[in-house]
Amino acid sequence: MADPFTQPLAEALARVAILESVDDSGRAWLAERAEDRTFEAGQDIFVAGETAEWMAMMIAGEVHVLRPDTGEPFIFVHEGDVSGVLPYSRMVTLRATARAVQRSRAALLHKRHFPDLLRELPEVGERLVWMMADRIREQAVSETHREKLMALGKLSAGLAHELNNPAAAVQRAAAQLCTLLTELQESAAGEAPIGRHLCSTTAADPDPIERADHERALRQWSRAEGHDIPRDALAALADAGLGVAEVTELLAGVPREAIAGLVVRTTMAWRARALVTDIERATTRIADLVGAIKEYSYRDQAPVQTVDIKASLERTLTVFTPRLKHGVTIERAYEADLPPVEANAGEITQVWTNLIDNAVDAMQERGTLRVAARREGDAVVVEIGDSGPGIPPDRVRQIFEPFFTTKPMGEGTGLGLDIVRGIARRHKGGVRLLHSRPGDTVFEVRLPTGAAAREETDGDHVPAS
Incomplete structure (x- = not known):
């Protein structure tokens, strides 16, 4: 394919989408009236505040239209696209700057030629009218989307702020409660090795089959020995990964009549500490989520x-x-x-x-x-x-x-x-x-x-x- 930067303008205009079906004489008519311009990367084609006078037909390269408030590109013009002023447009002053991001070539047609364009090439005029309608719709959608994002950012910032204080308070309380329960469990652990063992054990995630076997065996052991230990306490021992052999060893030397009460007290303390640990982890997770949301909400200010x-x-x-x-x-x-x-x-x-x-x-x-x-x-x-x-x-x-x-x-x-x-x-x-x-x-x-x-x-x- 011919180099778009060296092709004669009349031939190169065939690269513009709305001119693909225009015959040679029609493109020659346009080429006689358009200015053939080449722009280097970083060069402005249009500048915000200038009088809106030119329609740009892109032959090669890429141009970005920048938001006047942030300098952020919001319209991207590629080879074959048309930008700038269009026929029937009421734009008087350019509201944004158009800048080449790579070497680009464009045919610029002054608006004084628009009446002749509509008369000589009516099919092109019709396409340009549809293009202007599409542009208006797209810009409206873009602005609506941007406004919604800004509103959502403010809302999420407010919610994050409101969530942050109670989440932090619960997190501090859970940490303090966990410390107190650990101290309480340690003070009671001197009653028997089973208390000391559970005090040093955190909630595990045992194999479900192994845990079920442990609980079943512990219930059989409790009935056989006549201890009458509540099922919840036996389930807690199984959760801690203890079987009959380990429990028997840890209860060695404990008077028979004291075993049931001791197991209940130590397993209740162990379960309470495990629950508080879960609460602490959950509130830490909430704090992490709130922090992430706050970062999102204030991203434009960062x-x-x-x-x-x-x-x-x-x-x-x-x-x-x-x-x-x-x-x-x-x-x-x-x-x-x-x-x-x-x-x-x-x-x-x-x-x-x-x-x-x-x-x-x-x-x-x-x-x-x-x-x-x-x-x-x-x-x-x-x-x-x-x-x-x-x-x-x-x-x-x-x-x-x-x-x-x-x-x-x-x-x-x-x-x-x-x-x-x-x-x-x-x-x-x-x-x-x-x-x-x-x-x-x-x-x-x-x-x-x-x-x-x-x-x-x-x-x-x-x-x-």
């Missing part, structure tokens, strides 16, 4: 800081626990001594969130989620993969486009990977689909380490078909 990638990935997995615990197996592969990255911690967490969410959805919450991180030169490379059905080959090249989604109607906005790409680029990194086939889809995120942040991105691309 400054650039040193980020531990492994810890960031693990916090994100913690948030996904409700969706992962029933049918998803997690395979981790973290290289030792991963270097930190200088980044906005909340935004980096959002990258993991979107990729993991897509992976879990693809597997329908049943399968294997693979999370790996390694160092490559001056970058940390993170791979997130899943065992889902894979991305259809005919859709691979569209996955990073805003509003494109493979999910059913109403289940996806098509903004997740677009957000991931924007965040990666702001951090002078890149994201790409490494490969996708049934049972093995992997996305790769590359982030520069510390002071090694590069001046240019690694680029976002998909594997060659």
